[in-house]
Amino acid sequence: MTAYLINLATLATIFGILAASLNVLIGYAGIFSIAHAVFFGLGAYAGAQLALQFIPDVLLACLAGGAISAALSLCLALPALRVRGEYFVAASLGLQMMAVTVFSEAHSLTGGHGGLVGIPPATLFGADVSAPAPFLGFALAVLAVLLLAVRLLMRGSFGRALMAIRDSESAAEAFGKDVRALKTLAVALGCAMAGVAGALFAFYMAFVNVESFTLEQSILVMAMVIIGGTATLAGPLLGVLLLLLLPAGLSFLPFIPPTQIGAVQQLIYGLAMTLLMIFRPAGIAGGRR
C-alpha cells in the first residue's frame, strides 16, 4: 500500500511540474497551447537518451530535457508571435499532430512506436536515487524549486508585463513592453519546465514511447490546469490531484465494469470542463473574475 501511494505521489509530482509549466503559458501569458505534451515528450526523450548513451544522472537529465525543450519551443513561439486566439490554437494543434508523427517515425532518436526501453536507474552525483522514496524526494525538490521560481518571476516585473500582455497586447505595447521578447521568453520558460517533467517521467517509467505524448495527454494537462484554476499557484496542483485520483477512485466503485473505467473517467472530466466553463470559468481555485 505505501509503495502504491509513493508511486501515485511521484506521478502527481511529475504532473504537478507539467501542469505548473502549462499554467505559465495559459494562465500568465495567455498563450493557449494544446501542444504541451510535445515538450514533455522532448524532455523525456532527451533525458532517456542521455541516460542510455552517457550517464544516468537525473539532475543532468532534467537540465538536458529542459534545454532541448526550451530550444525547440521556438516552434511554438513563432506562431504565438504571429497569430492569436483561434488561429494559435489551430497552429498548436498542427504542431502536436506533426510531432506525434515525428516521434513515432524518427526511430534512431525515439525508438519509434516501441519507444526507448531499459533506461538505467537514476543516480544523483553518483549516488543511487532510483528507489521509490528517494526518487519521490528528488521530484518533490524539483517541483518546489520550480514553483518558487514561477512565483518569484510572476510577482516581478517579468510576470506583471506578461499578464499585461495577456490582458491587452496593444496596451502593453503602448507602455513600451517588448511583446515579442516577453512572449518568446514565457514560451521558453513553460516549455523548459515541461522538458524537466519529461526527463523525470522517463526515469520514473524506465521506458518512454509516443503513447505518453499524444493530443490526449495535452488535453489532460490542459484539463488539469483549467479545472484547478489558471494563473494561480495552487490551481494546477489541485487539478492534478483531482484528475489523477479520479481513475484510482473510480476503480473502487463496484457498479462500473473495469473495462469501462477509461471511458467513464473521460466522461467525467469532459463534463467537468464544460460545466466549470459555464458556471465558474476561473476554475476551482480561481477567484471570481
Add this chain to the structure above:
Amino acid sequence: MLFLQLLVSGIQTGAIYALTAAGFALIFGATRVFHVAHGATFALAGYTFLALSQAGFPWFLGAGAALVVAVAFGLFMDFFVYRPIQRHEGSFFTVFVAAFGMSIVVQSLIEIGFGRGFAVVASPLTRAHEVLPGLYLADIFWVAIGVALVMFGAVTLFLERTRLGIGLRALSENPELLRAFGLSSRRLSMVAFGLGSALAVPGAVLTAVTSGLQPAISAQVMLVSLAAAVVGGIGSLRGAALAGLLLGVVENLVVSVLDTQWSAAAGFVVLFAFILFKPSGLFGQAVAR
C-alpha cells in the same frame, strides 16, 4: 495508375471533408463561435445512422434520424453551452474548452455504447468496379461527389437569395446593425447552428458506409474541419470547402511519395505553414495581429 487511384480516393475523402468544414465555417462565420464540438455532431450523426441500419431500418430513415440528432445537438450546444458562457464573459478560450469538454463527453458515451472498435454499415454501393485498366471506382464515389455538389449549391443559393441567408451573412459582418435593423440575432444563430450541423450529416453517413466509424472520429473530424476552416480563411464557406477538398487529396496523395504514417501529418504541415505565412487563408480577409 496508382497516382490516379489515390487522386480519386482523395477527391472522395475531400468531398466529405469539404461539406463538414463548410458547416463549421458557416457556424463560425455567422456567430463567431469556434464550434469544436462539430466533430461530435458528425460522430453522433454517423452512429445514429449505424444504430438504425443495424436495427434493420432502411437507409433513408437512418439518414433522417441522423439529421434530426445532428441538428438537435447543434442547437443544444448553442442554447445550453455557448449562450450561458457568452452571457457572462465569452472569452474565446472559455468557449473553446467548454466545447472541447462536450466532445470528450460525446466520444466517451459512444465508446460506452458501441465499444472502441471500427464499425461499418455494409452497402452494395461500395463494391468497386474497374473503370479504366488499374483504376477501381465504387458507385459511392459518384454519390459522394453528387451529394457534396448539391448540398453546397443549395447552401450557397440559400445564403445569397433568401432573406434568412442574407440575414446570416449580415450577422457575421455587423451584429449591432442587424439588431438595429430589427432582426433577431438569436434566431439567426439558431439557423446557423442548425444548418451548419446538418451539413455534417452527409459526410457522417458516407463515412459510416465507406471507411467506417470509431469513437475517436469526432476528434479527427474536428481537427480536419478546423484545419480546413483556417486554411480556407476563417468564415469563408467556399474557402473551407476548397481547403477540405485539398486536405483530402493531399492526405491521399502523400502516400504515393512517403509512408502511409505521414498521411495524417501532411494536412497539418499545410495548416501550420498557412498559419505562419498566410494566416488569412485562401479566401479570408487579412486578420489583425
